[in-house]
Amino acid sequence: MDEKQILEIENLSVEYRTDEMLVRAVNGVNLRLKRGETLGLVGETGAGKTTLALTLMRLLPRGIGFVTGGSVKFDGANLLSLREGDMLAYRGKLLSMIFQDPMTSLNPVIPVGKQVAEVLELHNEAHRTKEQIEERVDEMFRLVGIPPERKGEFPHQFSGGMKQRVVIAIALACEPRLLIADEPTTALDVTIQAQVLAMMTELKEKLDTSMIMITHDLGIVAETCDQVAVMYAGEIVENGSVEAIFEGERHHPYTEGLFGSIPRLDIETERLRPIAGAIADPSDLPSGCRFHPRCPHCTQRCKAEAPAEHVVNGHMIRCHLYEGGAKA
Amino acid sequence: MQNNAQETERLRQYKKRSQLGSVCRRFAKSRTAMFGLILLIILILIAIFCGFFLDYEGEVIKQNVRERLQFPSWQHPFGTDQFGRDVLCRVIWGTRISLSASLVIIAIATLFGALFGALAAYYGGMVDNVIMRVMDIFYALPFNLLAICIVASLGNGMLNLGAACVVGVIPGFTRVFRSAIMPIRNQEYIEAARACGTRDLRILTRHILPNAMGPIIVQATLNLAITILAIAGLSYIGLGVEAPAPEWGTMLSDGREYMRNYPYLVIFPGLAIMISAMALNLIGDGLRDALDPKLKN
Numbered sequence: 001m002d003e004k005q006i007l008e009i010e011n012l013s014v015e016y017r018t019d020e021m022l023v024r025a026v027n028g029v030n031l032r033l034k035r036g037e038t039l040g041l042v043g044e045t046g047a048g049k050t051t052l053a054l055t056l057m058r059l060l061p062r063g064i065g066f067v068t069g070g071s072v073k074f075d076g077a078n079l080l081s082l083r084e085g086d087m088l089a090y091r092g093k094l095l096s097m098i099f100q101d102p103m104t105s106l107n108p109v110i111p112v113g114k115q116v117a118e119v120l121e122l123h124n125e126a127h128r129t130k131e132q133i134e135e136r137v138d139e140m141f142r143l144v145g146i147p148p149e150r151k152g153e154f155p156h157q158f159s160g161g162m163k164q165r166v167v168i169a170i171a172l173a174c175e176p177r178l179l180i181a182d183e184p185t186t187a188l189d190v191t192i193q194a195q196v197l198a199m200m201t202e203l204k205e206k207l208d209t210s211m212i213m214i215t216h217d218l219g220i221v222a223e224t225c226d227q228v229a230v231m232y233a234g235e236i237v238e239n240g241s242v243e244a245i246f247e248g249e250r251h252h253p254y255t256e257g258l259f260g261s262i263p264r265l266d267i268e269t270e271r272l273r274p275i276a277g278a279i280a281d282p283s284d285l286p287s288g289c290r291f292h293p294r295c296p297h298c299t300q301r302c303k304a305e306a307p308a309e310h311v312v313n314g315h316m317i318r319c320h321l322y323e324g325g326a327k328a
Numbered sequence: 329m330q331n332n333a334q335e336t337e338r339l340r341q342y343k344k345r346s347q348l349g350s351v352c353r354r355f356a357k358s359r360t361a362m363f364g365l366i367l368l369i370i371l372i373l374i375a376i377f378c379g380f381f382l383d384y385e386g387e388v389i390k391q392n393v394r395e396r397l398q399f400p401s402w403q404h405p406f407g408t409d410q411f412g413r414d415v416l417c418r419v420i421w422g423t424r425i426s427l428s429a430s431l432v433i434i435a436i437a438t439l440f441g442a443l444f445g446a447l448a449a450y451y452g453g454m455v456d457n458v459i460m461r462v463m464d465i466f467y468a469l470p471f472n473l474l475a476i477c478i479v480a481s482l483g484n485g486m487l488n489l490g491a492a493c494v495v496g497v498i499p500g501f502t503r504v505f506r507s508a509i510m511p512i513r514n515q516e517y518i519e520a521a522r523a524c525g526t527r528d529l530r531i532l533t534r535h536i537l538p539n540a541m542g543p544i545i546v547q548a549t550l551n552l553a554i555t556i557l558a559i560a561g562l563s564y565i566g567l568g569v570e571a572p573a574p575e576w577g578t579m580l581s582d583g584r585e586y587m588r589n590y591p592y593l594v595i596f597p598g599l600a601i602m603i604s605a606m607a608l609n610l611i612g613d614g615l616r617d618a619l620d621p622k623l624k625n
Contacts, residue, residue, distance in 0.1 A: 057523055063453060092524035099523075104516040109538045118534075119524040170524065 006177055006210050007033040007056075012070035014048075014055050014234075021283040025051040027234040027290075028070070030309070033178070033227070038204065038211040040225035040242070042218060042258070044279045048234040049214045053180045056212075057097055058087050075177055093123040096171040098181040102163035102188075106155040112166045113137050113151025116173055123174050140169040143203060161192035165199070172203055179204065179211045185220065197224055218262055222246055230255050233280040233290040240315035252317045253295045289320070297321060354618040361614020367607035375424040387417045389572040397590055407592045409583065415593065418574035419600050425575050426604060429486065430555040433493045438548050440494070441501025446532050448502065449509035460506070463499040471496045475558065479567040489568040493555055501547060508543040512536050542619035550612035553605040560601050576601050 014026035025048045033039050041049050054060050055067060058079065072079040075094065082090070096119075099105040107115060116137045120128070128136070138148035144165040155163055164184065171179055181200065185193040201224050204211050213224055221228055221242065228245040230238040230252065238245065238252040245255065257275035277294040280286055286293055292302040301320055310322040355361055382388060392412030400407040406415035444463070448456040466474065478492035512518065513536065521535050537544075562568040563577030571578070576597040583593030 059519065059522055088525045088527060090525070091522070092526075097520075097523040099516050099520050101516060105520040107517045107521070107535050107539070109541075110534075118521075118526070122525050167520070170520075 004034045005032055006035045006075055007031070008071075008073040009056075010071050010073075012052075012055065012072060013068045014051055014060065015066050015068050016051075016061075016064050017066060018064060023283045024285060025065075025234055025282055026055065027285075029231075029234070029236050031229060031236065031239070033210050033212065035177075035210055036205075036208050037226045038201075038213055038224055040221035040228045041212055041214045041231060042216060042221055042228065043231035044216065046279050046282065047231040048282070049231055050182055051234075052231075053097065053182050053212065053214055056178075056180060057091060057095060058082075058084075059091075089123070092119045092176070093174045094177045096174070096176040096179055098164075098167055098171050098179065098184045100183040100186055102160055102167050105167055106163055108155055111152050111154055112158065113141070113148075116140055116151070116166070116169050119170050119173050136173065140173050143172075144169045144199060161188055161196060164188060164192075164196055168196070168200060168203070172207060172209070175207050176209060179209050180214070181211060182214045183216070184213075185217075186215075193220075200224070218258065230258065233285060234282060235290055235318065236316070237291065237318045238316065244313075244315040248315065250312070250315070250317065250322065252291075252319050253297050253321070254291050257294075289318075351618050355614050358614045358617060360610050361618075364607040364610025364614065367603060368611060371423055371427060371604055371607065374420055375427045378420045378424055382417055382421060384421065387414060388421045388574055389413065397586065399590070400592055406596045407590070409579075409593055410586060413574075415579075415596055418579060419576070419596050421574045422576045422579065422597065422600060423604070425569060425573065426556050426559060426601075429490060429559055430493075430552050433490050433497065433555050434548050434552050437494045437497040437501055437551070438544065440498050441505050441547075442537065442544060444498070444502040445505025446509055446537065449506045450513055450528070450532055450536065456506075459502065463502050466495065466499040467503075471558065472561065475562055476565075476567060479562065484567060484570060486569055489559065489562055492562070493558055496558070497551055497555065501551070504543055504547045505540065508540040509536055512539045515539075546612055546616040546619060549608060549615055553608035553612065556601065556605050556608070 009029055009031040012026055012029045013024070016023040016025055027048075029048075029052060031039070041052070043049055051060070051065070054065070056072060056074075056079065060066070067080055070080075074090075079087075079090070106112065110118075113134075117133050120133045120136055124133070137151060141148040141151055146162060146165055146169075150158075155166070158166065164187075168184075184200065185196055188196060197220060200211075203209075211224075213220065215221060225242050228238075228240060228242050229236045230245070232254050238255045240248070245251075251259075254275070257273075260273040261275060263272060275294055280290050280293070286303075288304050289295070289298075289302045289307050292298045295302065299320065305320070307318050307320045307323075309316050309318050312322075355365075390413065392408075395404075395408050395412040396410055397412075398404055398408045404414050404416065406419060408414055409418070444459050448459040469477075474496050475489075475492035478495060479488050482488040482491065518531060518535055521531050526535070559568060559575070560577030560580070563575045564581045566581065569575035569578050579597040580594050580601075583590070583597070587594050
């Protein structure tokens, strides 16, 4: 394994099993992430992005979510085979997660400072004293731009943006190696979004943390990520550097569809071109290529045969069109 | 300029109001709840300090045949009973027994109820099913009948009476607590706590229970009143506190034979039961309103 590789996901599959149905949420995902880099994970709602994140944290709902295959190597250890007790030491310390909605991801009855201190107390390998932990809490508050005097206040006394700052402070308090941000700015308004993103990028660089940024906002990806993975129906359909995705010529038809459905300032169009149809039902996935029912370039072959990953210069596209490296 | 600074300070103070503070303010707004609270405080003070001005051996349980069955007078404001004991002294001492017994019973029942309710709600599935079905079995029996069965099989006495009440109250508590904890279990902040590497036990005690405190407090207060009534009721049918001890229910039962000619024998203990149960119910209602976020302001 490459020294700089912090995360290697191989052929990972996850299922949700309930009495009514079997949902194949993640199907054979391969991903790699280098230390200090940011990976943008984009895709429609229901593509399996959050499931992938929960799998990494080993927080899939008990008795419902199951990993059915593949491996996740994080910093040399296989996360999926760790015992639950050992996993506790990873969560919050080496791996941490920012949830989508800051309004609900803070405990309403505990002062915010205590919530930051809690994660420090849980992972107190350095045997810090109470005063040292308090100092660290103050330091974290200053880092995320909240006056430390406010640490005794409760979450309901903060605005949404401020709450997300607290959540970020909690996530970064132990200087994790990998930060998973699950749509961290979806619940915030646009100006606050920009502030929070700028702060996250800055802190990430300062602490040399790798990050997985889950979002459906391509603007955020362009701004913060080094690498982009496009997810559709539980598969990575395209994976490459941010330049390759945003400026390259060759794209998976789904990626083209995503870009076609956002407004652009430089090209005059009457209407946006959304992708026809709805995302594949993960409890009843189409045969062959998962995207074929919505794909404008669909052929007979696409309906029957699942495409392989075609890689050129580190830019992966999972589509029959790119077989042998060139667009047919 | 000066004004501006004052205004900022005022806003700051306003913001500083804690959740506990606002709950207390809402509670204080309700007159009936405050009335109940004042009554309860008086009762608690009586229960604590009655030992200082009453001599248990000499005044509360000592029989004095010469003074038996005297109507209320300056010397004996509540009259005397068939053994010549001062009814006022006995009613006062009874406060101590009823309040302390019901407090202990409710404390134990709350502990178990919270434990079972939390386990059932948090783990769900099999654990939930087993706990709740056992609770259903107890729930199927009327409270009084269940308590009578338990006391009858274990024998009379305060301890057995307490145990019977605890067993009788736990199923209701477990249900209420389970339903209070269920919605909290699925909150995002619980998942966030788990993502920080918090253990199950810590999540339950530090993150879930404090958020479910409202219904737990209300349930406990309202059940205090029910327990006081239950203790009195069971003592009345002779299954509780034993003879010379001045329990209100026992006093009612002893006075029953003389009720036609000496009604004060049952009026005063009855009033004591009524006042304490009412005080606790008023407080419970007030707390329920104060803790309900939907009724804010």
